Every structure is written in structure tokens, then in C-alpha cells.
Amino acid sequence: MNYPRAISALALLGSALILAGCQEKPGEEQARPAAQTAATQSPAGELARGLPPTPAAQSGGKALTYFNPPEKIPDNEFGKLVRQGELIFTDTPTYAKGFAGNGLNCANCHIDHGRQPNSAPLWAAYVSYPAFRKKTGEVNSFEERLQGCFMYSMNGKAPPADSEVMKALVTYAYWMAEGAPVGDTKMAGRGYPELDKPAQEPSAERGAKVFAANCAVCHGANGLGQKASNGKYVFPPLWGPDSFNWGAGMHRINTAAGFIKANMPLGKGGSLSDQDAWDVAAYMNSQPRPQDPRFTGNLAETDKKYHDENCYYGEAPILPRKKG
Amino acid sequence: MNYPRAISALALLGSALILAGCQEKPGEEQARPAAQTAATQSPAGELARGLPPTPAAQSGGKALTYFNPPEKIPDNEFGKLVRQGELIFTDTPTYAKGFAGNGLNCANCHIDHGRQPNSAPLWAAYVSYPAFRKKTGEVNSFEERLQGCFMYSMNGKAPPADSEVMKALVTYAYWMAEGAPVGDTKMAGRGYPELDKPAQEPSAERGAKVFAANCAVCHGANGLGQKASNGKYVFPPLWGPDSFNWGAGMHRINTAAGFIKANMPLGKGGSLSDQDAWDVAAYMNSQPRPQDPRFTGNLAETDKKYHDENCYYGEAPILPRKKG
Numbered sequence: 001m002n003y004p005r006a007i008s009a010l011a012l013l014g015s016a017l018i019l020a021g022c023q024e025k026p027g028e029e030q031a032r033p034a035a036q037t038a039a040t041q042s043p044a045g046e047l048a049r050g051l052p053p054t055p056a057a058q059s060g061g062k063a064l065t066y067f068n069p070p071e072k073i074p075d076n077e078f079g080k081l082v083r084q085g086e087l088i089f090t091d092t093p094t095y096a097k098g099f100a101g102n103g104l105n106c107a108n109c110h111i112d113h114g115r116q117p118n119s120a121p122l123w124a125a126y127v128s129y130p131a132f133r134k135k136t137g138e139v140n141s142f143e144e145r146l147q148g149c150f151m152y153s154m155n156g157k158a159p160p161a162d163s164e165v166m167k168a169l170v171t172y173a174y175w176m177a178e179g180a181p182v183g184d185t186k187m188a189g190r191g192y193p194e195l196d197k198p199a200q201e202p203s204a205e206r207g208a209k210v211f212a213a214n215c216a217v218c219h220g221a222n223g224l225g226q227k228a229s230n231g232k233y234v235f236p237p238l239w240g241p242d243s244f245n246w247g248a249g250m251h252r253i254n255t256a257a258g259f260i261k262a263n264m265p266l267g268k269g270g271s272l273s274d275q276d277a278w279d280v281a282a283y284m285n286s287q288p289r290p291q292d293p294r295f296t297g298n299l300a301e302t303d304k305k306y307h308d309e310n311c312y313y314g315e316a317p318i319l320p321r322k323k324g
Numbered sequence: 325m326n327y328p329r330a331i332s333a334l335a336l337l338g339s340a341l342i343l344a345g346c347q348e349k350p351g352e353e354q355a356r357p358a359a360q361t362a363a364t365q366s367p368a369g370e371l372a373r374g375l376p377p378t379p380a381a382q383s384g385g386k387a388l389t390y391f392n393p394p395e396k397i398p399d400n401e402f403g404k405l406v407r408q409g410e411l412i413f414t415d416t417p418t419y420a421k422g423f424a425g426n427g428l429n430c431a432n433c434h435i436d437h438g439r440q441p442n443s444a445p446l447w448a449a450y451v452s453y454p455a456f457r458k459k460t461g462e463v464n465s466f467e468e469r470l471q472g473c474f475m476y477s478m479n480g481k482a483p484p485a486d487s488e489v490m491k492a493l494v495t496y497a498y499w500m501a502e503g504a505p506v507g508d509t510k511m512a513g514r515g516y517p518e519l520d521k522p523a524q525e526p527s528a529e530r531g532a533k534v535f536a537a538n539c540a541v542c543h544g545a546n547g548l549g550q551k552a553s554n555g556k557y558v559f560p561p562l563w564g565p566d567s568f569n570w571g572a573g574m575h576r577i578n579t580a581a582g583f584i585k586a587n588m589p590l591g592k593g594g595s596l597s598d599q600d601a602w603d604v605a606a607y608m609n610s611q612p613r614p615q616d617p618r619f620t621g622n623l624a625e626t627d628k629k630y631h632d633e634n635c636y637y638g639e640a641p642i643l644p645r646k647k648g
Binding site: 131171180 | 450
């Protein structure tokens with residue numbers, strides 16, 4: 001494999017990368033101790049609900065206390081919609097049928113049902129919108145932000161703002177953010193942590209080895225995930241036709257590296273070196289995934305318009321969009 | 325004038341009224357000192373923006389501190405949408421054309437651009453939705469709550485959830501709620517205060533005198549408001565074809581009494597006696613206003629389905645709905 005543009009471009013990352021990565025997560029950088037992640041993992045490999053959240057982390061010698069989302073969903077009409085939102089969030093292909101377009105659940109990128117700090121938790125996202133986004137060039141509502149997840153990360157279709165799917169997801173996020181301050185875009189644990197630029201340029205070749213040693217056991221040697229007997233994924237596909245497309249936030253190597261460092265392997269977040277996280281993110285980025293839905297018909301034009309040096313778009317394989 | 329059902333029903337109010345009034349405003353009862361309201365009034369008769377909000381009020385000997393909404397709108401793309409929301413909020417017929425159906429502005433019921441405690445301030449409303457509402461029998465998003473204002477209080481059409489009008493209003497409310505705790509439905513000053521049941525049954529006849537002495541100077545002897553030379557209302561019509569319809573929250577005598585007590589006459593909130601507030605609310609309720617858009621075609625059925633003893637629906641005159 002050889003992705004010369006990307007690899008030379010990665011040499012230039014430095015402060016540009018930090019700026020680019022800031023767009024969706026203006027919080028401070030936070031490392032999450034592996035032991036605390038492990039403590040909240042269930043034997044089934046999925047993070048359990050209702051356990052005490054990570055109370056604090058160290059960042060530059062400063063103790064960070066994370067927001068404590070509520071645990072008990074009320075037993076009333078409001079709670080019913082919250083539960084529906086949680087079902088959509090954790091089994092998206094089933095409960096958001098017609099909108100989800102691949103094998104992923106919201107909870108694959110937003111671990112512990114969207115509760116986990118440094119895993120783009122819902123409680124921090126909810127209070128951060130409406131907000132201007134560089135990705136769209138305008139102020140987006142929280143609903144529009146979720147629509148983006150469906151179009152890119154779920155490789156599907158946007159649920160309308162007034163649809164039941166959207167209402168349930170917004171209500172779930174609202175419930176989870178109970179007590180969080182509206183407009184606080186600096187909550188500790190918001191988004192994914194930003195990693196410093198790596199000592200060595202990220203290498204898909206080295207990343208392949210990191211993947212084989214740390215990731216393949218769950219995601220499969222081919223990275224296409226693993227399904228249970230009911231046909232549902234228990235470990236998500238990282239690439240291929242059932243994974244996120246070239247427009248998702250996770251298609252950016254720096255974003256993926258931050259997510260991986262903080263959260264992967266599942267239950268052992270923080271255990272990979274920064275370099276390994278960058279390398280395995282580069283490896284993941286070198287794999288085939290569905291076309292960016294913003295594709296203009298011209299690869300170079302789409303690349304220039306929507307992608308920067310933080311990905312191998314146009315160099316790594318691009319799969320066709322699903323029909324329908 | 326004689327509204328025997330309403331007047332006999334009002335004799336039964338008591339605890340039932342308090343329950344009914346709780347639906348949209350579960351906060352404690354709060355009285356607002358007149359001096360503090362007066363201090364924030366501009367000479368033009370409209371409450372000025374950017375003045376220090378009422379810091380505290382006394383309720384049962386307990387000092388209440390009100391939420392302090394932000395004052396400065398950011399000078400960026402986000403701020404542009406906030407400003408657009410404020411324009412819609414304060415000149416609704418102009419900036420929400422096609423949706424507003426009468427001469428009212430949002431700010432007529434939500435004084436000081438939606439900032440005023442005890443005047444259903446936006447900052448308290450924003451953190452209270454999604455929520456189950458008895459009025460609709462389901463969980464409503466904040467957008468759906470605003471759509472209700474347009475359908476009933478503005479006697480118009482609901483802006484779609486993804487419309488620019490809705491986005492601007494939500495963004496304005498979000499900005500104003502900066503720092504407020506998500507899900508806090510007990511913020512001091514939320515909604516309108518609930519008044520104790522009056523010593524005497526509310527009387528439209530007595531209310532007519534209260535109106536003439538306290539309200540007619542601004543709202544006109546005929547209650548139809550006053551327009552400036554540009555054709556825009558400077559004082560809103562309280563009834564008639566350009567006012568809220570029989571489905572608006574304000575069409576309930578108890579809701580109107582709470583609003584009037586806390587906020588009227590403008591700049592002199594708290595100066596009317598409770599009895600006067602109830603009486604003038606009854607007088608306002610005895611006047612003609614547009615049909616409830618939920619009208620089923622049968623008055624008795626509509627009355628039973630959507631109205632309780634807190635109004636004269638079906639007894640006071642009903643104007644036809646506007647066309648279009």
C-alpha cells in the first residue's frame with residue numbers, strides 16, 4: 001500500500017491538525033485512565049449502563065471531574081420516549097430502519113449508550129447545539145447534527161427533524177444531559193480527545209500490525225466486524241460496505257486516532273501508545289469504504305471541496321453508495 | 325353580560341385550578357415586586373434589553389434569585405442567527421410572515437424579549453423541553469412547543485421544525501439559556517405565577533372597571549390595541565380578530581390572571597390586587613376572539629374536548645378563523 005499524498009501531507013500536520021480537529025470539540029485534551037474504562041465494561045464486551053461514570057481524570061496534573069448523567073429513566077410518557085431513543089441509539093439498524101444504511105449503531109462511536117466521556121458523549125453534545133459548523137458552513141441545530149450522523153456515519157438517510165426517530169433521539173440526549181449547563185462547549189470529556197501529532201508520520205503499514213495484535217480479535221482479521229446468530233453486529237465493521245462512509249467524522253485520521261486512543265481496545269482505552277493509535281487509524285483509513293454522499297461526480301473536486309490532508313480519500317478504495 | 329356556566333364553575337375552582345395551572349409551570353409561586361419591574365422599563369413602554377434582570381424576589385419569606393441570561397450576542401455566524409431569532413421574537417408578523425396570523429409578537433406574552441422572570445421567559449422554557457404535555461397528550465419537542473404558540477397565540481400556522489424561522493427561534497432561546505441546567509423545570513420565574521383562588525368569584529363586570537382604569541390607556545378602550553403610523557402594533561390587541569385564539573394558553577382565565585398580576589400594567593407588575601387580576605382576566609375572556617383551530621365543527625364537543633371551566637369558550641363570542 002502506498003498513499004504518497006497522504007503520507008507527505010501528514011508530515012505537515014502540526015498545528016494545522018490541531019486547528020482542524022478543534023472544530024467539533026473545543027474542550028481541553030484529556031487522557032482517560034484505562035483502569036476506569038475497564039471497570040465499566042460488562043463481560044459481553046459492551047459497556048454496561050447504570051454504572052458509576054468515570055469520576056475524574058488527570059490532564060496536565062489537573063484533576064478533571066466528568067459530568068454525571070442520570071441513571072434512572074422516569075417511568076412515564078416522557079420516559080417511554082427516552083427509552084425509544086436509547087433503543088434507536090443502541091440498535092440503530094432495527095429501530096431507525098429506513099434511515100440507518102449500514103451495520104453501525106450510534107453507540108459504536110458513542111460508547112456506553114452515549115454516556116462515556118471522551119467518546120463524544122451525548123450529554124456534552126446536547127448542550128453544544130445549535131452551533132456553527134465548518135463542515136456545513138452554517139449554524140446547525142442539534143437535529144441537523146444528528147442528521148449528519150445518519151448521512152455519513154450510518155451511511156443512510158437523514159430522519160426529518162419532526163420524525164419520531166429524531167424526536168426520540170433528541171429526547172434521549174436531553175434526558176441524558178439533565179443538569180448540564182446549556183451552551184457549555186468545554187465540558188470535560190466532550191468529543192474525542194485530540195492527540196498530539198505523532199513522533200513518526202502515521203503509517204498504514206505499521207498500523208496493520210497494531211490492528212492484527214489489538215483489534216482483529218473483535219473486529220475480525222478483515223475488519224468487517226462480527227455478527228451474532230441473529231444477524232446483528234456485536235462488533236462493528238470498521239470498513240467495507242457496512243461501515244461509515246468517506247464523509248463521516250471518523251474518516252479523518254486524527255479524529256479516529258483520538259477515539260482509538262481513548263476508547264480502544266474496548267475496555268482498555270489509553271493502553272495503546274499515541275503512535276500506535278495514529279498508525280492503526282491510518283491503516284483503517286487505507287481501507288475501502290462507501291463513497292462520500294457529497295461526491296460531485298468528480299473525485300478531485302470532491303476531494304478539494306470536502307477533504308483535507310487528514311485522510312486518504314481518493315487514494316484508498318471507494319465503494320459505491322447503496323441504492324435506495 | 326352573563327356567563328352562568330363559567331361563573332358557577334369558577335366557584336368550584338379551588339385545588340382543581342391549581343392542578344390545571346401546574347401543567348406548564350411546575351415552579352413555585354413567585355410574586356414579583358413592582359419596583360423591580362418598573363426599574364427595567366424604558367420610556368417607550370417596552371421593556372429594554374440589556375438591563376440587569378430582576379435579581380431576587382420574596383416568596384413566603386424566601387429570597388429567590390432569578391437566572392441571569394446573557395446580554396451580549398456574539399458577533400459571528402451563530403450570533404447572526406440569534407439576532408434573527410430576536411427579530412422574529414419581537415416583530416413576529418414581519419419576520420415570521422406566513423406563519424404569524426395576527427397582530428401579536430412573541431414578546432407580548434414573553435416580556436423583555438423573552439428575558440423577564442414570571443413572564444414565561446425563554447431561558448426557563450428552553451431547558452424544559454422535550455416534555456409531556458396534557459394539551460397534546462404526548463411528549464413535545466421544544467420546536468413543537470413553539471409551533472403551538474404559532475397555531476394558538478399567534479392564530480397562525482406552525483413553522484416546520486426544520487424551517488429557518490424555527491431554527492432562528494430555537495437558536496435565540498438556546499443562546500438566552502446559556503448556563504441554565506438542562507431539564508430544570510423548577511427554575512424560579514418560570515412560566516407565569518399561579519395565583520391563589522380569588523376571594524370572590526371572578527367577575528367580568530367588575531373586570532370591565534379594572535380594565536377601564538388600568539389597561540385601556542395602552543390597549544385602547546376597545547381592547548383592540550394601538551398601532552404606530554407604520555401599521556405595527558405598539559400595544560397588542562387583547563381580543564378581536566388580531567389577537568390570540570380560543571386555543572391559546574392565555575385564553576384560560578387563571579393563566580391570564582397570573583400573567584396580568586405579575587406583569588401588568590406594563591412596568592407596574594404586582595400593583596393590581598389578586599382579585600383585580602382575576603376580574604380583568606375574566607373580562608378579557610368574555611370578549612370575542614378567533615375560533616380554536618381544533619374546532620371539530622361541534623361547539624359542545626370542542627368545548628368538552630379542549631376546554632375546562634377556566635374559560636368562557638362557547639359563551640363569549642367566537643370569531644371565524646382567518647382564511648389561508
